[in-house]
Amino acid sequence: MSEDRPTILIVEDEEELADTFARWLESDYKVIKVYSGEVALQTMSEDVDVVLLDRRLPDLSGGEVLERIRDAGYECRVAMITAVDPDFDILEMEFDDYVVKPVLQDDLFGIVERLLALQTYDEQVKQSFGLASKLAILESEKPSEELRSNEEYNERREELKKLREQIDSTLAGFEPDAFTIAYRDLGHGNEK
């Protein structure tokens, strides 16, 4: 995530709808809107945090766009915009969430916020694992008396403690669906 506001990419060929979504979200987020799959793929970057992706686009299907985003290695969250309630076929595809049209402004914000919380959570856990590993290595290398007076060790412990409190706070806001997504994410991006 970039340091300022999160970036939302809207991919929707119904231009009026795309404009409405953008207008709603612009108050809180940086918004990019495109009207086709090809342009979406050209516009994708590391800075994009959430993609709202129409299931049916004039040039590529939403599913194809999603596949190519993932193949390119982007780890953003992607929600499918669809006019029908997701059935089993759709659930096979690896979207993180669904926006079922027509959607209310509050609901759209809810979906975006939930996906951003998952992104934040991801980054926090990666950091936490890194810190915990460093601490474990120090603990295996030095006797505990030495550790107690080691400044770097104590600072890292404090850092990890604060980070863990943030993580718990993020998780405290999760609904069951968000936990399910977090479990589905397990192992993604871990080296073999």
Add this chain to the structure above:
Amino acid sequence: MGIADEARIEEISASDTLLIAGPPMTGKYQLMLQLLASYCDQSIVISTKNQADRVRKDYRQFAGEVSDEYIGVIDCVSHRETINDVEETPSTKYVSSPQNMTGIGVKFTELYSRFHDDLDRGQTGVGLHSISQLLMHSDIKTVYQFLQVLTGQIRSAGWMGIAVVETAVTDDENLQMLQHHFDGIIETRENDAGQREYRIKGLTPSASEWREF
């Protein structure tokens, strides 16, 4: 049977997440069930070693008569996996292998919703037996991430969580990393007289003394 008489332990409260760590045959599984039965009115057990029926039977040894629906089990050992949930009941879920932590998490979330929203017997506890089985099938990073979600989910509901780990087959470094997910550690051992003992670390400033159980 020391601990059964005063089943509750002074330092432990019903919303703690705990790790029971020790060598084989030092009563860890028993201690996990005992604590769940003493502090909680309904429990969910994730089992990688014993089948669902066995887990319920063992739990009832400490909890007395409790109907099946209040003892949720995620059975990762029967090697059953059904797509249309024919064999699953509202309280018994199956996952094909301990390697499938995503499956465990998804099924746990189903039980989580049920126990959180529908069942109202009182405090809920969650047991995980055992982390070592998970580590046998997956790398430490993924297990660490899984435990982060699981313990975070448990804590978000104010529930009790107890996990078991075999120290004999777990790297010290891995053990150190996983400890961060828990409020306290209960270490078990067998003393020179062949008695099982435990002590508690992390819940109070210094470790407790070793106590027989």
